[in-house]
Amino acid sequence: MKSLRVMLSVVVLMALSTVAFAQSDAQKSFDQLKALAGSWEGTVKTYPPTPEADGKHVQVTLRVTSMGNALLHEMKIEGRPDDPITMLYMDNDRLLLTHYCDAGNRPRMAARTSPDGKTVDFDFLDVAGNLQYGHMQHAMFTMIDANHHTEDWTFMAPDGKTSVRGHFDLQRTK
Secondary structure (H helix, E strand, O other): HHHHHHHHHHHHHHHHHHHHHHHOOHHHHHHHHHOEEEEEEEEEEEEEOOOOOOOOOEOOOOEEEHHEEEEEEEEEEOOOOOOOOEEEEEOOEEEEEEOOOOOEEEEEEEEOOOOOOOEEEEEEEEEOOOOOOOOEEEEEEEEEEEOOEEEEEEEEEOOOOOOEEEEEEEEOOO
């Protein structure tokens, strides 16, 4: 009887430690995105085509900050004065992003991970700030390999019906 209690205690302890150390899909996605830390360059293709961005050179910097609790994403597009910043972070068991937009607002989005784990899709939650010029509606990061990833960002016009998607094909520079 004593050996049965000891064995049950060991099984329970192992089960609890497995649960305690198991990472959520959101945490796995966040860790995968943090592996993108570095400098990236590429081009943007817009749908529908927009002359101010389509085919332009892009620089993206990703930096892990706040003791590993946040990922700072900064983007510069050739010929544009803006420099939008996005923060990605865990909020309990959810992976969120807040985009500090050149349109003067801060949309928040929550992540979904693809079954293969290579794509992290961010869906719109809410927005704070001025909506006069529209807002970012959707973001998607697709990991190709350690030195290549794509980003898709969808901007919603003030009418709430018209959108422009930018597809960024990026190569690591360091």
